[in-house]
Amino acid sequence: MGAHTKASTRGTVRKFKVWRGDAQGGSLEDFEVEVNEGEVVLDIIHRLQATQAPDLAVRWNCKAGKCGSCSMEINGKPRLGCMTRMASFEPDEVVTVTPLRTFPVIRDLVTDVSFNYEKARETPAFAPPPGVPGRDYRMQQVDVERSQEFRKCIECFLCQNTCHVVRDHEENKEAFAGPRYFIRAAELDMHPLDVRTDRKEYAQNEQGLGFCNITKCCTEVCPEHIKITDNGIIPMKERVVDRRFDPIVFLGRKIFRRPEGEGTAPTTATYSSPTWTHHAGEPQPLAAAVGEDGRMPITEITFDRAGAASPFGDDIEFPVDPKSLRYNHPEGVPPTDEVPHPGTGATPDVQG
Numbered sequence: 001m002g003a004h005t006k007a008s009t010r011g012t013v014r015k016f017k018v019w020r021g022d023a024q025g026g027s028l029e030d031f032e033v034e035v036n037e038g039e040v041v042l043d044i045i046h047r048l049q050a051t052q053a054p055d056l057a058v059r060w061n062c063k064a065g066k067c068g069s070c071s072m073e074i075n076g077k078p079r080l081g082c083m084t085r086m087a088s089f090e091p092d093e094v095v096t097v098t099p100l101r102t103f104p105v106i107r108d109l110v111t112d113v114s115f116n117y118e119k120a121r122e123t124p125a126f127a128p129p130p131g132v133p134g135r136d137y138r139m140q141q142v143d144v145e146r147s148q149e150f151r152k153c154i155e156c157f158l159c160q161n162t163c164h165v166v167r168d169h170e171e172n173k174e175a176f177a178g179p180r181y182f183i184r185a186a187e188l189d190m191h192p193l194d195v196r197t198d199r200k201e202y203a204q205n206e207q208g209l210g211f212c213n214i215t216k217c218c219t220e221v222c223p224e225h226i227k228i229t230d231n232g233i234i235p236m237k238e239r240v241v242d243r244r245f246d247p248i249v250f251l252g253r254k255i256f257r258r259p260e261g262e263g264t265a266p267t268t269a270t271y272s273s274p275t276w277t278h279h280a281g282e283p284q285p286l287a288a289a290v291g292e293d294g295r296m297p298i299t300e301i302t303f304d305r306a307g308a309a310s311p312f313g314d315d316i317e318f319p320v321d322p323k324s325l326r327y328n329h330p331e332g333v334p335p336t337d338e339v340p341h342p343g344t345g346a347t348p349d350v351q352g
C-alpha cells in the first residue's frame, strides 16, 4: 500500500515549450520540468519560475478559476492556466504555452488587455428608473434568472481573444466591442429595472454587433460555460432585426409614438416582466420584453420604448463622458458637486 502511494505521487519529467519575449519579439523556449499528480499548467509555470526561469512573467491571482487573470494559449487553445489539468494531456505530449494572440504582449505570457477595459468604459452603465427609491427596486425571480448567466462572467477575455473579428483584424478593434460586451448589453436589455432603452441600437451601432457572424468560437472557450452566442448575441440580433426591418414594427412606432416628457414616476412600484408598472403614465408594454420564443411580443411594436425616457435624454451621444456618471445609490446622500448629465442637464441617480 505504502509503495503504491509513493509511486502514484512521484513526479515525472515532461516537455514544455514556453514563449519568452516582449513587444519587440520572442521565441519558444524548451523546458523539461517535473509534473506531479493533480497539477495544472499554472503549477508548472510556477515551478519553472522557481527552478529554471525566475524572470518568466505570468499574470495570475486566485488559482481557482475565478479572477480571470491567468488566460493564456495552451497547445494553441485559449484557456485558463489554473484550470487546465496536466492529466488532460497525453503523457508524452509536449505542452506549448503562449500568450493571448489578440492583445499586445508586454512580456512572456503577460498581455496588455486594456482594449477590453476601454470597451467596458464605453458601455453605458445600468440606469435605474429616476425618482424611485432603491428599496422599491424589485425583480421577479424569472427576471433575475434571465440575466444571471451573464453575471457569471469572470472577465478572463478568452472569448475576446478568440473572436476572429479582432483576432485576425487589428483594424476592427475600434468598431467592435466583442462577445463579452455583447452579453453585457444583452444582460441590461433583459433587465426590467434598466430604463435605458437603446441597448439594442447601441449594440448594433456602437458595439459592432453586425460584425459577428455567430461562429460560436467565443462560446466554446468560455470557462464559465456562458452560452454567449445562443443566449446573448443571437437574441440581440433578432431584436435588432425585428425593430429595424419589420414593416409593421416601423409603422407601429410611427403611429403610436408619444410626445416626450409625458407621465410621472410613481413613488412605489413592483418590477416584473409580465407587468411593468414602474412608469405610470408612460406607455407600458403589458408583457415581457421577450417572449418564451425569444421574440418581442406584439406590444413592442406599438410603443416606441419599453420603459420611460432615458434619464440621460434621447439626444445623448455615446460613449458617455465618465465624469458625468453617478454611481451613488438613490437612497444615499446626494452628491454636492453635481455634474450635469449630457442631454438633460439634470443630475439623476445612476447605479453601476
Ligand code: SF4
Residues within 6 Å of the ligand: 162, 163, 164, 165, 178, 179, 211, 212, 213, 214, 215, 216, 217, 218, 219, 229, 233
Ligand atoms: S460568435 Fe460572434 S462574437 Fe463569438 S467568436 Fe464568433 S464572430 Fe466573435
Ligand code: SF4
Residues within 6 Å of the ligand: 152, 153, 154, 155, 156, 157, 158, 159, 160, 179, 180, 183, 221, 222, 223, 224, 225, 226, 228
Ligand atoms: S464571457 Fe466567458 S470567456 Fe468571455 S470574458 Fe466572460 S467568462 Fe471569459
Ligand code: FES
Residues within 6 Å of the ligand: 060, 061, 062, 063, 064, 065, 066, 067, 068, 069, 070, 071, 080, 081, 082, 083
Ligand atoms: S488565477 Fe484566477 S482564474 Fe486562473
